[in-house]
Amino acid sequence: MNVQVITREGEPEYAVLPWAEFQALLKAAGMPSKSPMAEPAAPQPPVAALSQMRSLREGLGLSIEQLARTVGISPSYLELIETAERQPDAAIRRALARALSVSGWSDPS
Structure with missing residues (x-):
């Protein structure tokens, strides 16, 4: 048996x-063989689209100035993001998602 030990x-x-040796061990133990492919991930809840930011913000009762201050950007830049005139970088998307209590933003389609 060709086994590598990690300490x-x-x-x-x-x-x-090696996979073949693992399969042989499972068979010898009377266990079903395993697929080399990982189990499919559990479905994730839908992620809010960046285009929904204004309604999310308004639903929380936040003004554009309050959200911008929380995220660390100017209100005018936040307005450009809300109107889809600008695409924020990943750090700003994460900060916005955190401030609006959403799991994250989908990439623009």
């Missing part, structure tokens, strides 16, 4: 072996 602080932590 941490001198103690064995993981054993890595």
